[in-house]
Amino acid sequence: MIVETGHYALVLAFALSLVQGIVPLWGALINDRSLMAVGAPSALAQFAFTALSFGALTYAYIVSDFSLINVIENSHSQKPLIYKISGVWGNHEGSMLLWVLILSLFGALVALRAKRMPDDLAATVLAVQSWVSAAFLLFILLTSNPFARAALAPMEGRDLNPILQDPGLAIHPPLLYLGYVGLSITFSFAAAALINGRIDAQWARWVRPWTLIAWMFLTLGIAMGSYWAYYTLGWGGFWFWDPVENASLMPWMAATALLHSALVMEKRDALKVWTIFLAILAFSLSLLGTFLVRSGVLTSVHSFASDPQRGVFILMILVFFIGGSLALFALRAQALKPGGLFAPVSREGALVLNNLLLTISCATVLVGTLYPLALEALTEEKISVGPPFFNLTVGLVFLPLFVIMPFGQMLAWKRGDLLGAAQRLTFAFGVALVGGVLFAAIHGEPALAAACAGLAVFAIVGAFVDIFGRITGGGFAPAAFLRRAIGLPLSAWGTTLAHAGIGVSLLGIAATGWGVERVVSMRAGDVAELGPYSVQLQGVHERAGPNYSETVAIMTVRSAGVVIGTMNPSRKFYGARRMTTTDAGLMTINLGQVHIVVPEQSPDGSIDVRMYWKPYVALIWLGALVMFLGGGISLADRRLRIGVARRAKPKASGAAPQPAE
């Protein structure tokens, strides 16, 4: 009964999405308030019904309802509760349901803020958002129904793919989707602006917080996925340039560019056409990613949905939304007048360069990902485009951003002083130089690692120079420093942290060049040297888990003869699917990690061991956390919070370009 309720709720959500997609938009076109007002409540109801549907599926998983095909194929009664829940989105149907849940969540959030927006803008945004919902709800109902019943209910399920039974992967998809799907809001805003024909600095003010939220979660989601791959897949890499990964990286790059161009649009009323284009592009790349992953077009073993019916359906969604929005864009963009003027050397100029490099990085990833497909389709010729290609090309385009970043923060709007900025950055440059030389002296080859580390130090120190100057600007007065530090706008702190964060990540990535790897065969008692540490195998034990059995190796790590810890890398065997996974042993020492995998046990009792010492590797993901934090602090800035400024200064609202009611 609960399952049928969930299914029915999904159908109701689809019906509501049609209402929400048509009525408010019609109201906006004929300027009828009562029709426009339908948008917000129907968005809230749509979210409620989608959530109910999602809750019903989750319930079916928790109680192991093996009359559902979806539950049979992805769950097991002995599975720990957390993986019963994460199993909901660990498959095609459930993850699409999560997709529309988050889509309607963002719709509901906009609906809650609708009172602070002009009526027609809110109505149009909610309508466009609902078209996307309607398309994907229909997709689920027609091709990917998670509520399909099995003719005969088996006693036991086939278990969730063991590789997905991991805390990291339990939270990775929701985080990533919050980012991925969050970009739908900026898309809806862009389409609404084009439909209403009102594209101005105020629009950028509405859009920027939503972009920031999506960007924050995208950053965190990508980092989480990267860390998961690092400790689960067993070969210690953190990024593989897999099409599935690229699918999430491209929207991230576009969203990062959008954040910066929306800033120019908000402050200077310039780059309007470009910002609208980026808003469309960012979500289009999310849709493209969904298509690539869900359709199986990559013929990638990673895409488990290889049903062509689904592929064609998503392709139609893709063509409709991308084509439609671009057509609208082409129709309306002509009418936009260029806004504020600026010299090439200025804050705007730096942000334009940022946008140029970010979009080219994004395009390079796109071309590299799709090129083999296109070439094979056109000429039957098969080529591979792998990590060596992406590292070289994307690296060359992306790395200059770290040089530009501190300069951008230093330059004034309209007309900047490059020489002055360079002088203020002398200190950062000096620290970077010393840092790079020190890294090279301590860790040695490769030179590229030291150079990148130096660049990272420049970006980190450079990120703080502006804030440091603003705090100490009035001469030496420690009491005033604290006051000024508190008095600085939060967005200044946010920018600084986000910029420093990506510098921190680069430092971690650069340091992978100094990693040490050992592949050895060990017996109990054997010792292996691993960079500055020595690792001893104490013994191997068998252990039973809830739905698996486990072979655990006990390893002691010593530094200069002193024991600093014990590690327990293991191999897990999942009986239901007869599959084995490896759980890496990880020990974090001074931001570096010892990473041990035990892939194989020989009949003679020895085990194969893969060991890595990766100095500073934790910085890669810590940097992402710092970026997330920076985004959050920016978001807390009251100037960014829509409506707050208006409530604080009610008299000023009359002068605003778009009065609230």
Place this chain on the structure above:
Amino acid sequence: MRLLRSLALLLALAFPAASHAVQPDEILKDPALETRARALSAGLRCLVCQNQSIDDSNAPLARDLRLVVRERLQAGDDDAGVMRYVVARYGDFVLLKPPVNASTLLLWSSPGVLFALGLGWLLMSARRRRTLAQTPPLSEAERRELDKALSERA
């Protein structure tokens, strides 16, 4: 999205006897040769996997290819010679970094071409903006009107 990577493992684990990436018994005694072998392996695709180098893959075919690379190195081939040997047998598909030729020209040139286009567009719009910014000087009639308006206010 990353959870889809799981199928790589599914495939790999479909071979129960599969080894896991580089095994201890494969490693060459000469560390210099082994380093070269590892570097070469990282650029060669495991043909039965998707987007995995033979250095990372646990498929038996990847192991065979790793052994071939090491054999050629021990036979005295230089790096380019080993690559030629492998490409001659498996084609360009085996190279994770595609060679520059007629069919990959577009791929390799795209970042540069896009950069040039972007830069050109920026220069053009900057020039357009500059011409927009230059307001023509006031005509004689306009000046008289302005003077009149100003004197009236004063």
